């Protein structure tokens with residue numbers, strides 16, 4: 001695959017930003033989309049990385065922004081969706097509009113205009129909450145993540161003949177920059193999480209970025225329609241094993 005042009009939707013912050021930082025080490029043109037442009041204090045990383053402001057809930061904004069993006073940097077080889085609804089109001093409507101419909105609108109628009117490069121890849125940031133329930137997250141988040149997983153499988157089949165692979169990445173407990181202070185103030189919670197994760201530590205945004213990078217690469221050339229879990233093994237443990245001490249084995 002030629003890596004001429006990558007687009008990271010939701011790449012101004014969080015996990016998307018970590019991917020932009022990883023890809024900034026390479027040479028491809030990178031277009032980063034967020035609701036707002038990053039403030040001037042955020043480094044722009046290098047030439048060839050351009051930031052665009054677009055609200056994914058507004059179709060007209062999507063068409064004009066993506067027309068501009070492709071006009072400037074060419075057809076898309078890697079397209080990653082890392083946006084997350086952070087608005088107020090009904091979270092079910094918001095999560096579906098930003099996470100699911102926003103993704104669908106962009107893919108359909110780029111396909112309809114034939115704006116993907118040959119042999120391209122799409123990755124959607126999902127979550128283990130597409131399959132499991134976390135008490136602290138709202139209904140809308142769970143429903144949107146399950147819908148995104150099906151969206152990945154649907155487009156994987158629909159777009160395969162065009163040479164476009166579509167996969168998802170499902171992170172779990174990730175220690176983001178913005179959460180560092182929280183865990184510093186709550187070290188016992190962090191220790192608790194670490195004690196549950198078979199690999200013994202929380203994931204990092206770079207761990208997630210590496211998984212996305214792999215799925216976008218030629219090394220994943222025969223992989224499409226898959227959701228790759230990045231969670232240090234946590235979700236493969238049977239529930240009752242989570243509370244068991246690893247040094248005590250039942251006979």
Ligand SMILES: NC(=O)c1ccc[n+]([C@@H]2O[C@H](COP(=O)([O-])OP(=O)(O)OC[C@H]3O[C@@H](n4cnc5c(N)ncnc54)[C@H](OP(=O)(O)O)[C@@H]3O)[C@@H](O)[C@H]2O)c1
Nearest residue numbers: 010012013014015034035036055056083084125127171174
């Ligand atoms: N963080 C985790 O631990 C974790 C775990 C599992 C799954 N995930 C998934 O990973 C993805 C990224 O999560 P995150 O925590 O890194 O997100 P985040 O830090 O909240 O960043 C969200 C990004 O989405 C953009 N965005 C939000 N609403 C938008 C809209 N209406 N139009 C255009 N852009 C919009 C934001 O732009 P602005 O800054 O301009 O608003 C920002 O760039 C999400 O799909 C999330 O569900 C994250």
